[in-house]
Amino acid sequence: MNSGTVSSADILIIDDEAQIRRLLGLTLGDAGHRVREASTGEEGLARFWEKEPDVLILDLGLPDMSGLDVLKKIRDRSDAPVLVLSVFGQEGSKISALDCGADDYLTKPFGEGELLARLRALLRRKKPAAGGNTVRIGAVAVDLEGRSVTRDGKLVKLTSTEFDLLALLVANAGKAMLHRQILRELWGAKGEGQTHYLRTYMMRLRRKIELEPDSPKHLLTESGVGYRLVID
Amino acid sequence: MSPSPEIESPSAEEPPRPLPGPERSNPFTEYGLVLGVVAFITVAGWFVPASHYPLGFVYLLAVVGLSIRVGKGPVFFAAVASALAWNFVFMPPRLAFSALQIDTAIMLATYFLVALIAGQLTARLRAQERFERLREQRARTLLQLSRALDSAGGEDDAAHAALLQASRAFPGDAALYLFDDDGRLGAARNGRLALEPAACRALEEARASSFAATAAIHGTALLVIEPIPGEPPIGVLAIQRPERGRQPVDRALLHSFAAEIAAALNRRRARAAKEREKLLLESDRLHRTLLDSVSHELKTPLSVLRTAVEKLQRTDDARRRGDLVSEIHTATQRLHRLVGNLLNQTRLEAGAIKPQLDWCDVRDVISVARRELAEPLAPHPLALKIPEEMPLLFADAGLMEHVVGNLLLNAAVHTPAGTPIELTAGKTGDGRRVYLRVSDRGPGISPEVQQSLFGKFQRGRAAVSGGLGLGLSIVHGFMLAQGGSVEAGNGDDGGAVFTVYLPHASPGSLPPE
CATH class of the missing domain: 3.40.50.2300 (Response regulator)
Structure with a gap:
């Protein structure tokens, strides 16, 4: 190996x-x-x-x-x-x-x-997760341990579900996540099929994370599949 | 009745027999009328102080007059009665028969001649009148039949209409049997009259032996529907045979009736065949168009690729190489879109589009579409106007991406570089639908293309780069598949405006955090 x-x-x-x-x-x-x-x-x-x-x-x-x-x-x-x-x-x-x-x-x-x-x-x-628990997404820094997000040093207020969604995407950064997978992770079995939860939270998250929420650079839509967080 | 049908050949067709029409009155009343008239003249003449000569003319006049109203026999009777009454009552000596003199004999002979001629003439006139009436009645029946057949929809409808008319024109029940492709008589169409299986087999045999049967009797009066001469009959019209002593069926009318049905059914079949042929031709034409434009559209980027690659092999200049690479890139993008649209159109036509409706964000749809079209959209500033409270769409995200992509690309290739494209979304005034609108500042949609805008292979003349003309057809198909619609028009400032609509639905509320 x-x-x-x-x-x-x-x-x-x-x-x-x-x-x-x-x-x-x-x-x-x-x-x-x-x-x-x-x-x-x-x-x-x-x-x-x-x-x-x-x-x-x-x-x-x-x-x-x-x-x-x-x-x-x-x-x-x-x-x-x-x-x-x-x-x-x-x-x-x-x-x-x-x-x-x-x-x-x-x-x-x-x-x-x-x-x-x-x-x-x-x-x-x-590779095993490397030391630091802070991930940078463009101008935004996500502190996974402290559950806080800052943009240019200023705190961005996220609800706990919004943070969970972001943290899930960060943990799978670069990878396409199925709607079903995300819904199951965040809302359990009863969340499956409730795509509108995800759409609504993603919309809110983009408004807080993305510079241009209507043409996102990081929280990308994977056509017909799900979402993908692109960090670099 | 015998179980096997007697089948008449066409030559056995009888001339139309005049029907004993209801206008024909009872002969006894006619004789009564004659007696009454003669008696009246005799009584009235008794009180008139005139010689017997003028009264003879009055009798003659009465005979002529009666011949208009009554049949041949009563007229002759009128002549006899008048002659006797005249001789007995008025000819001197009165109230006694007198020997005939030459002048009175001539007068009496005239009576009988006039009576005979008048009777003959009237009878002929009457027969003619009856025949006219019958002909008119037949014509009316046939006209009604042909009208009913013309306005009928499918073949079953036509059969039903024919039977309805038959039940009006002929006494008793009727049924229509049509031969199928194997020459078998199918099930009766709507009729209440059932043919015995033996009768059906006999008719089938008669048809198979190319015997141009037109009528068969089997307890019921049967008639094989006559097709265009030289072709086998296409079916059987069965009419209940009237009971003995009842008014017989008008055979001539029955034959014309059947011929009319056969002609109508044949016309209908010929028309259907022609339409099938037209459809085939049309699909053939579409295929050719498809092949022509597909090969053209494929060859263009392919030749760009080939040329660019060959040049790339020969040049070392870094800037030239960069240009060539970007040409290759553009050509591959174009090929990619072309293949995508072809695939989509094929899926639409094969009915393979099964929308997976789910909640989606119109912003997602737009951003995916824009990502795919970064290059062709580059020369056009794009303005997004989506209200904060824009509801989620209940749609198939993948299909919507193609819809928005095709509308954006359509706007980009039909408008001059540098002109803006505007994308707006929202709820309609009545709140029942949500819309997504792409407006451009190009030349707009000319009235002549407006009609065929959403058809296949319709390419705008002003299109900068060819394209297959599938984009808007796909937009239309995809929106319909999702229960939505698309509209096209021109904006206030002249540019084209395309709006797609979807029913507005509300998702359930979000779970509490």
């Missing part, structure tokens, strides 16, 4: 498209990662069990078996970070992948910057 440094990780790509594998290999290689490839689900699983990678990039549409099945098999025995690749228009499959334990997803076509940012977030979360 790799030491987990962001600079050099072992990444396994399972995708049937040779060109996508080549481009991903180039991009990731340039970023200093070591890349292994597989073109089918069976081959991918074999490579995975040979040596567990730091991150698995998994395409949902594979020729021999569905990407979801590959994901389920892996999740039975491992919690290595999995980044799922889906095709435009398959909102449903993204959600099921996240539900099955995928850590994040990317929709093809995607940009290099997006891919690397997602990988960084996944690799960072592999």
Whole structure:
């Protein structure tokens, strides 16, 4: 198992498209990662069990078996970070992948910057939480222990639910959170399906955190899926 | 009745028999009338101081007059009675029969001739009058039938209308059976008259042997509906055969009636076939248009990509390389949007759009749409006007993002760079709907495109970069799928204004903190 440094990780790509594998290999290689490839689900699983990678990039549409099945098999025995690749228009499959334990997803076509940012977030979360309990989001500092938020040194008043929502997103920074997951975390089982709770609190939170609440830079909407906090 | 139907061939069609019309009065009353008139003239003539000659003319006049009112027999009777009365009462010696002299004999002969001719003429006139009346009645019946058939909706409707008319035109029950594609008689359409299975089989055989049967008798009077000559009959009109002694069915009318139904049904089928063909042609045309524009729209960014990549390989100038890369970027964005819209349109047409309605924030929808369209929207300052108390939308967030994205892109490509685009949202005056409005400062919507604005492959002529013309069609389809609507018009300052509406709903209250 790799030491987990962001600079050099072992990444396994399972995708049937040779060109996508080549481009991903180039991009990731340039970023200093070591890349292994597989073109089918069976081959991918074999490579995975040979040596567990730091991150698995998994395409949902594979020729021999569905990407979801590959994901389920892996999740039975491992919690290595999995980044799922889906095709435009398959909102449903993204959600099921996240539900099955995928850590994040990317929709093809995607940009290099997006891919690397997602990988960084996944690799960072592999590391144990580093000392400080204060997280900076743009001009805003979140003190997780003291449950307080300041903007440019001035205190921003958050209700306890608003803070819980922010803290949950901070804990999963960079990762797409499903509506369902957030609702369950904050309001328990009875919160599931009450999307309007989340919409309303997110609206309030953005007004307090974002400089331009109508075009947010940090508290981003993941189309058809949920929310994602982007810190950097 | 025999169980197997006798089937008449068309040549057996009888000429129209004049009906014993109700206008024909009882012969006894006619004889009574004749007697009365002759008696009246005789009594009145008794008191008139005139010779027997002029009275002879009065009798003659009466015979002619009576011939208008009564039949041939009574007229002849009138002639005989008049001759006898004249001879007995008025011819000298009075009240005794006198021997005929030559002049009186001529006079009497004239009586009989006039009576015969007049009777004949009147009978012919009457027959003609009856025939006219019958013809008029048939024409009226057929006209009513054809009107009823024309205004009927589907084939079942037409069959129903035909039966209704048949029950008016003919005594007793009626039923309509149509042959299916395999030449079998289907179930009766709405009729109360049931054909025995044996009769059906016989009719089916008659049809299969290309026997152009037009009528069959089987306890009920049957009629095969005649199609266009040369083609097999398309069905059977069955009419209850009247009981013995009752007024017979007007065969000629029945044949015309059946022919009219057949013609109407054939017209209807031909029209349906033509419409299917038109639809096929239309979808064929759409396919061609689709292929043409798709290949054009795909080739443009692809050729940009190819050229830019080739140039990239040959140039080392950093700034040139940067420009080329940004061209490649634009082309890929365009390809991405194109594929997205094609996919959406296909999903709409396949009925695969199943909106997942849930609460969503209009600001979320807008910010996602803007993120996707950062580049094409860059030359246009965008003003957002969303009230603080804007209610949540009950909609499919994913669909709404495409709706807003397409409206924004539409505004961006149809207006000159630098002109602002305004996005407003709110509740309608009556509070029953929420709206989202995209207004631009471009040339607006011309009246000629207003009609077809939301159709497929409708591209505005002023569009800066092509596009497939699917954007607004998708907006329309997605809004309908979510129970909403879209309206287009021109603003006060001339720019185009697109407004999408959704029903306003209130989510439950939030749990206490």
